Amino acid sequence: MNAPRALPHADGAPPLRVERLAYSWPNGHTALQHCTFQIPRSGLWMLVGSNGSGKSTLLRLISGLLSPRQGRIDSVLKPALVFQNPDHQLLLPSCFSDLLLSLPADLEPGKRRQAVEQALEQVGLTGLIGRPIHTLSGGQKQRLAIAGALASGAGLLLLDEPTALLDPASQEEVLELIAQLTQRAPQPLTALWITHRLRELDRADGAALMERGQVGPWIDGPTLRKRLYPLP
């Protein structure tokens, strides 16, 4: 694996541990079976795998959107999902109103505007607090979705093909943003990023192949890319 760019998690515990996870859809189809892996420290961790291998189901289980049939998910971090299409998670008309919705319910009213501004600043959208969401570019919308995750206090970002609908420049911006957030001090984020774009693996702190509902071992991102697609 690459020399780790990420810091160890504050209390030394792995940010995420998944043990013998199993999930079957109501129609009886088993999407995950004996799925065991852990994320050893903060950083940018990527999963690749063929269509239907269970990647999105796994993120929904970790986020709590679905409940496992068997197994355990242990994490001290608050999870937040970021979807492929930001239009599926941006609910309100302006950046301000959408981010207000993401803030912890117990945050004092007097601190809310500042918290929204801070979240926008962290994703490079400073000054766009009043902008109607429909006037944002696709890349800006995706960064706003990430700001929502940050505003909610999440420490574990679960990103399901977040660059799939973006133009090449925005793909790079979103990848760079997440890479930076996973190195920020004093609380680096942990990101679990699903991709079909193999060249994104080069930016990972570790990458793993998901097959038939199971996650393989973490290996160096470029090594996994070359294994899956041997051309330079």
Ligand SMILES: Nc1ncnc2c1ncn2[C@@H]1O[C@H](COP(=O)(O)OP(=O)(O)OP(=O)(O)O)[C@@H](O)[C@H]1O
């Ligand atoms: N709502 C659903 N009801 C029944 N089966 C489902 C449902 N959603 C997904 N599945 C099945 O669960 C399995 C895993 O699907 P999942 O969406 O997790 O795969 P994936 O790895 O994310 O694929 P992709 O790369 O195409 O996004 C597949 O066999 C899929 O058909």
Ligand SMILES: [Mg+2]
């Ligand atoms: Mg999927």
